[in-house]
Amino acid sequence: MKKLVFLFMLIFTISSCSVDGEPQSEFVVLPVESVIMPSTYAVDSISEITVKYTRPTDCYIFNGFYYDINANTRTVAINAVKLDQNNCQDDSGNLFEVPLSFKPTTDGIYVFKFWTGTDTSGVDQYLTYEIEVLP
Numbered sequence: 001m002k003k004l005v006f007l008f009m010l011i012f013t014i015s016s017c018s019v020d021g022e023p024q025s026e027f028v029v030l031p032v033e034s035v036i037m038p039s040t041y042a043v044d045s046i047s048e049i050t051v052k053y054t055r056p057t058d059c060y061i062f063n064g065f066y067y068d069i070n071a072n073t074r075t076v077a078i079n080a081v082k083l084d085q086n087n088c089q090d091d092s093g094n095l096f097e098v099p100l101s102f103k104p105t106t107d108g109i110y111v112f113k114f115w116t117g118t119d120t121s122g123v124d125q126y127l128t129y130e131i132e133v134l135p
Contacts, residue, residue, distance in 0.1 A: 029066055030055060030078040031117035041133040043107050049100040053078045059088035065100060072108060077115035104133040
């Protein structure tokens with residue numbers, strides 16, 4: 001009898017849960033507005049790069065960095081989650097700052113490409129920085 005009651009409660013609990021009322025979301029990439037780069041870099045030393053961005057509304061939530069490594073080139077953008085809600089407020093006037101930690105493992109020249117969006121032709125645009133990492 002206890003098993004039957006437990007089974008009935010389990011079925012009731014599962015059937016009463018509905019995801020229809022929960023907000024939907026999607027992953028998006030936001031452009032970088034500006035960057036503050038340190039003046040010196042050293043192998044095996046962590047440097048903090050300040051990345052600034054805006055978000056269209058407060059329904060966009062920071063979700064880390066898009067960070068692509070290709071040899072000594074790093075391509076960076078902002079990953080965000082966009083909540084599909086009807087009560088989103090304009091937030092385009094606010095500038096947000098997030099730290100990006102960079103720890104080079106070898107010396108040499110590194111190229112950072114921060115994605116700033118696309119132009120009218122749909123071509124990706126970047127803020128590009130060449131930095132020298134010393135041993």
